[in-house]
Amino acid sequence: TAADGDQVQINAALTAGSGKKVVLLAGTYTVDASVSVPNNTTLTGIGNGTLLTIPNSFNANLNVITNTDAATGTGVVIRDLVVDGNKANQASGDQIGVYLDDMGTLSTGVVGATIRDIVAKNLTRGGVNLFSSELTTISNITVLSIDSYAIDISGNSSNANKIVGNTVKDSNYGIFLGWGENNVVTNNILDSNDYGIYSSAYRSTISNNT
DSSP states (O other), rough: OTTTTHHHHHHHHHOOOOTSSEOOOSSEOSSSSSSSTTOOOEEOSSSTEEEEEEEETTOOEEEEEEEEEESSOOOOOOOOOOEOGGGGSSSSSSSEEEEEEOBBBBTTBBBOEESSEEEEEEESSEEEEEEEESSSSOOOOOOOOEEEEEEEETTTTTTTTEEEEEEEEOEEEEEOSSSOSEEEEEEEEEEEEEEEEEEEBBOOOEESSS
């Protein structure tokens, strides 16, 4: 039935371990609702052996991993795991690997999130998307075969984020800066995307990308 996937146990662990680190050991975790990470909490796998995926014929919108506090988010870390959207077996729906909303506050120096050493692939909508988030770092991730936005920074207050050392392949928009200012995009590799880097943001630094 709906919303009874492995996210139930994962979210229970994240709630109990709020402010600490939750480790997903090797295995395949099938989710049919979001995994939600609280403030100041780390969700980590053990690398390619930790896989989160969406069931066949899910056919609905889903953010596989998101943040619990979508108003004053801070200190979320997501690392060392794989998100596979299983898009070949979806007929509809917008599925995003990691979607973070309202992380960090530049004016007060509150750090947003860190997303690193993950793989996001085979998703219908997005790989890693930040909305109205600040002081967030996306580094050393690999994003493959995304139908829309592989790495997306959008929303009115998406400022001072860093996208560093990532690899994006076979997607529509590789790195998309839809809004915000003072974002840094550097040392990324973009291969076989419809658009490599697209920016309509202000005062961004885009350098040393391939």
